[in-house]
Structure formats: C-alpha cells, structure tokens
Amino acid sequence: MGEKIKVLRESRGMSRPVLAGLCNRGPDWLKKIETGERELRSHTLLLALAAALQVGDLSAITGTNTSTPVPLGRLTHPGMPDIWAAVMTRSLTVSAAKPVDPAVLQGRTDQTWRVWHASGRNRTEVGALLPALIRDGEAAARTLDGAQRRAALVALSDIYRLTGQATAYVAPAELAWVVADRALSAAQDADQPAAIAASAWNMGNILRETSYPEEALRVVQEAADLIRPHLDEAPDDWRGIYGALQLHAAVTAAREGKEGDAWRYWGKGDQVAKSLPPSYVHPSTVFGRANVDFHAVSVATDLRKSQKAIGLADDIDPDTMPSIERQARLWVEVARGHLQRGDTTAALHVMQMAHRIGAETVAYTPSARTVAADLWRTAPRALRAEAGRLAEAVGIAAAG
Template structure:
C-alpha cells in the first residue's frame, strides 16, 4: 500500500473489513457522500478528530496505515465511549422518563424560589464533591419530580420561574448522566432542558440549555451542529450583554469557550483561538472573583480551556507551558480541578512522557475520582500509561488502571 493515497488507503482498509461506505461514514458521524469524496481524493481529511474516528471504526492501531506517514510518536486510539454503569442511574432515569401525564395534586403549593435554592445547593455539591455523581445523583430524582409537578400546577410568573428551574435541573441531570447513558437518552435530557427554557421564554435559560445541548452534539459526533447551536445561543444573548446580570455574560463566555473546543477538535486553529479570545475578553470584563454557578466560567476556567484547546490541536508543548502557569487549586470546582489534571496528562501523553502522565493521572484521581472514571480521555490516557509505563512503574500503572476502571490484559 506504499504508493496509495490516504483516500485509497481508507477505501482498501474499509473493503478489507467488508464495510460499506455508508456504514463507515455513519460510524464517523458523517454521510456517505463525505466519505466518497475522501476516498476519491476530492476532499482532504484535515480533522484529527475525524481521522481518529476512522481509525477506531476500521480498528487500526497505527495511524500510518491510513495516512502513509509515520507519526513522530505513537498516537493511541480513544477508549470507546461505551455506556458505563453507575448505581444512581436507574433512579435518575426513572424520574426523567416516568413523569406522569396525570397525577395527584401536591399537598401544598410548590414554591419555585425554594426549588431554585435546592438546585443552587446541588450545583455547589456537584463542583465540591470528589464523588459528585453519587451524591448529586441520589438527590436528583425527587427534585425532578417536584419541579415537574410545579410546572404542571402553577401558572403565570410562578410557572415561568418553575420552568427556568426545571430547565436548570435537566442541565444538571445532563452533567450527572454524561457518559453513563446512551446517546439517545442524553438527547432526552438536553431536549427537556431546552423545551423548559423555551417555554419560560428566557434568553439566559435558553442559552444555558444550548451549552448543554452543544456538549451532547459534540460528544455524539455532530460538531458542526454543536458549533451552530452555541453560536446561535451567543447571538441570542449578545443584545442583552451591556445591561445583563453577570451570569448572562458568564453563559455568553462559556458558549465562546465551548466553540473554541469544538473548533480545536476539528483542527481549525485560528478560529479556535479567536473563539477562546472572545471568552477571555468576557472574563476580563467580569469581577476577578466571578464564577458562573453551573458552567464555572471565570478567569481560572478560561485558562483551563486554553490548555484543552492546545491539547486538542495536538500542540503538546503549548499545552504543557500553559498548564505550568496554572494552579489547579485556584479552580473553584473539584470536578474542573480533576479535569485540569487530565488535560495535563493528555499533553504528557502527546509528548510521549508516560512517567509524567502517570504522576499527573494519580493527582487527578486524588482530586476527583468520579470525574476521572467517567471522563473518556482520562480512560484513554490511563490505558496508554498502562501500556507504556517504565518497568519500574508497572505496579503503579496497574493500580491506576484498576482505580480508573480500565480493563487490562490478563
């Protein structure tokens, strides 16, 4: 295959596996016409993310079999984002899917302000607990049911307030169930959040729901739709920013950072950093101590996303240099602190430094074990560390894999 183009290599690998063009394209989240153009050479494959999806779908462990060029370091394939089990899932999902069309009226009239106060408490717990899925997930089912009841029995402004709270509850549910439910169920949660926000006719709630929907679109292989969703939401908020509360600007900034990550994963470097710069400017316009209660947008989060953008662009040196200037302890969220360590570990993996990646992943686990266990890239890095750790660190690599829940040979 030495004299074949990349497109010809992809076609040969596909046909060798007996896969139709439509099937392979679907596995990559694209249509058959897209793959036809790639295979014929009418379109270049520039997206690293799509290259990785092709490799995973074709079960190719060596990217040079597709590109024809040996990479400077071995690039591991992502761990498949299969559904992972969690004890809270059945109860949460029963509350999401079991909302009754008819039910007995509540014993007392729901209080939207009290419901919102409980949601605020759960966001704080989500960002402060190293076992956030377990602790927040245990409290969500009752809150979902109460909010659904409030929307059903209230009217006027009180119903509108209840709808905004219900949208936020479903956004929190999306965070709790991320990577532990199939894609179609994640879509249900995102749709509920958006539907409630639209019924409330509240731009802030709609934009925040779009942020959640954008996450699900991106993680289920719809990057273009993800990008248009968050940019449309940013356009919705923009006319209000001059006089809006800080949290409206916080969501606007979070949408820009979301776009930066999506663009970076598509290999669009200039556009990714332009979006990050917009988020950075929003952070500079807010008080230095500002942190959005749900997205954690603020100064520390902007810096963290800068590391992620560099990592997604395969700029490991830039990512590690940025990371060296950040103190994860300043991030007002245990979940984001753990993610910060995972992002640093990704950079070390790209730089082919298994010892450093092992150490950083140990820090990530110490910070927020559930965040690590249910973050796909954390599982990818852990698998790579297990395969590449020096002989003297094999035992520690084995302990890490067991802790994260990554299967290892024999």
C-alpha cells in the same frame, strides 16, 4: 481496510479528527490509514477504532473470516436506574399535591450544582438528589401559572442540564437526548434568554460528544447571538453564560483541528472574563478567569500542541478554580499533553493527582480512562505497578 474504516466513519457522521482523537491519534495518521498509505498492524489500535465506530466484530474492518468480538460495554453507575425512572416515566396527570415553591426549587437546584463542583464523588452524591428534583420540577412547571410557572421552568431547565452533566457517558443515548431537549424546551417556554443560552451550551455538549461538531457550533453560536443584545444591562451570570458559549466553541473548533477559529473563540471568552469581577464564577458552567485559563490548556491539547499546553498549565494556580471536577479535568488534559510528548513518567504522576482530586471525574470521563489505559499498556517496567494500580482504581484493569 482503510476504505472500510472510511465508509464506517462517514456513515456515522464522524469527522476524521474526531475518530482519530478517540484513538488518541492525529487526523493525519487516520488519513494515511484510510488512503492505504499506512498499514494498521496494531491490534490495540484496531480494537480502539472498532469500539469508536461501534462495530461489534473486528472482521467488519479487517474483512477476515475470523470473528473477533469488540468490547462495547457502556460505563454504568448505580444511580442511573432511579434517574432513568424519574426522567422516562413522568406522569401524564397533574398531581393533587401542593407544588414546590419555585424559589425553594431553584435554591435546591443551585445547591445541587454546588455539590457537583465541590465533591470528589459528585456523580454519586448528585445522582442521589436528582430523582426528587426532577419530579418536583416537573410538578411545579405543570401546576403553576404566570410568573411562578416561568420561574419553575427556569429551575426545571437547570435541573435537566445538571442531569445531563451527572449522567454523561453513563446514560443510554436516548436519555441523553431527552434530557438535553427537555432542558432547552423548558427554557424556551420560560422565555428567558440566559436559560435558553445555558441549555444550548448543554445541547452543544451532547452534539459534540456524539460527533456532530458542526451542529454543536451552530447551536452555541445561535445562543450567543440570542443573548448578546441583552449583555449591556444584564446581570453578571448572563455574561458568564455568554463567555461559556465562547469556550465551548473554542474546544469544538480545536477538536476539529481548526486552530485559528479555536483561539479566536477562546479570545472572545477571555474578553468576557476581563469584563467581569476577578473573583466571578458562573454557578453551573464555572465560567470565570480560572476556567478561561483552564480552557487554554484544553484547546492547546486538542490541537496537539503539547509543549504549549504544558507551558500554559505551568502558569496556572489550580486552587483558583472552585470546581473539583474542573480541576481534575485540567490535570487529565495536562497528562494528555505529556503523553503526546512521550513523557510517560510525568503523565502518570499528573493522572495520579487527577484521581486524588476527583476520583469519579477520572473514572467516568472517556478521555481520562483513555489516558489511564495508555499508561497501563505503555508504562516502563519501573512504573508498571503504579500504572496498574491507577488502572485498577479507574476501572480499566477490571474491564480488561
């Protein structure tokens, strides 16, 4: 069984830490499974491994003749069909209608980013605005020329980056890659370093979440090298996206178990934050002092340093973070830390907070759903009802 798991993992380009993390376990646990040092008897963990490896039947791992289907259903959202139509059916002809003014288009895009960070129902509200933004952005980029076209391309790159955020984990893989590539292509056509760096940050997210951590690091490092020469005279937002690239690299390294690299990248982001005004927040990545501190918790959690993660979280004032989406994700990370320590009561309390702050962030983020599912399965009798209500609210109980 261990050899089968290893072959499947490697055939999908997944590292051991990534696959183990998807099962909420450490790489040493998976190594022992793969080498046969440890027997895997838990049916729940077998299903988790099979789902992470996208294996449709458990017999592909167990080698038995008994068929056991593995639920591989993708999360869905009612806004996806309209977004899919806007992205995948763009016209090949130029519209005769007057294109949107690039400044107006950028203003609408910036406002939609603010909705993403400010709303507890951000996927639903942003998803309703994206189809028109995508079509208007495409029309402006294709019909304008000169400086106006470059401005429209920057806005279009921002629109596609936001589309990637709003459809993460609910979009089919082909749409995720199309959106990431269009964001980067538009930025490169605009020849604007900050836009290129921001779209590379977005591309890095896609690469990391699809188990290409080395490629994710390469992309964000190249983007950092591209924008670094401009930083001395650049606006604050250029330094903000440079800092966001460092935090991205920190989390990517942490998920690979590279502790030294993870904290080195985090330190670079920390230095960038210190060079910016204390109240500075990047409009789309929300890079700033609070986000650097939030990422320290994420890095410690991904490195399975739960005690350190919880200690760092104790020193954070969540209200300093203007993004509801990021606040909710912080509490999910803290809940993960509590679960790593075996403190189910604290983890449940913190997850309930995360859900109250950002219900859709919890419901549509795999790590949050994993925590909710683990709580539902392992909560002590006194907390079982509360854990069940959380699982139902997140959609775990309904999915079985």
